[in-house]
Amino acid sequence: MLLITMIEHGGLGLNLKIRVCITIIAATFSPIAYADEIDLKSINIPGVSALKAVDFLVDRPIEPRATYVVVALGKGPEGSVVSINTRYSNASGWVYTTRAVKCSSGQMRTLGSGETVNGMLKSKSDPSWGPLVSGSSATQVAEIACTQSGTRLAGVR
Known part of the structure; x- marks a missing residue:
């Protein structure tokens, strides 16, 4: 038009x-x-429930050539909040990542990551929880996930 x-x-x-x-x-x-279309009804991640579609752009001035978008939020293991986000860069292409975050302690665990949604779902999850680091893209995504779940992200290093 x-x-x-x-x-x-x-x-x-x-x-x-x-x-x-x-x-x-x-x-x-x-x-x-x-972007791969993400059909949340077909996504089955052990320990994750109530995924809902969202659309939050992550402001990353430190990576001006990359675009991060949080595309889904849900409930995860041990009372955590789960986020699925995409990252796109002309240099590296697409990355899809699912993370669980314990908002009260600033701990996270990657549940899957890949260049496609299917690759993310087939990848192995981190075996243990680790700390979120101030300024990282994972922390920025965690802040969005925690805020949207009605809690505050704490304990970030």
């Missing part, structure tokens, strides 16, 4: 070939265009 309006009104003064290229480039490099 935008392209049609630009053609009818002369747009930005660009010739038609350039306008078409701009439209194609924007569609081609949009991270959302390449």
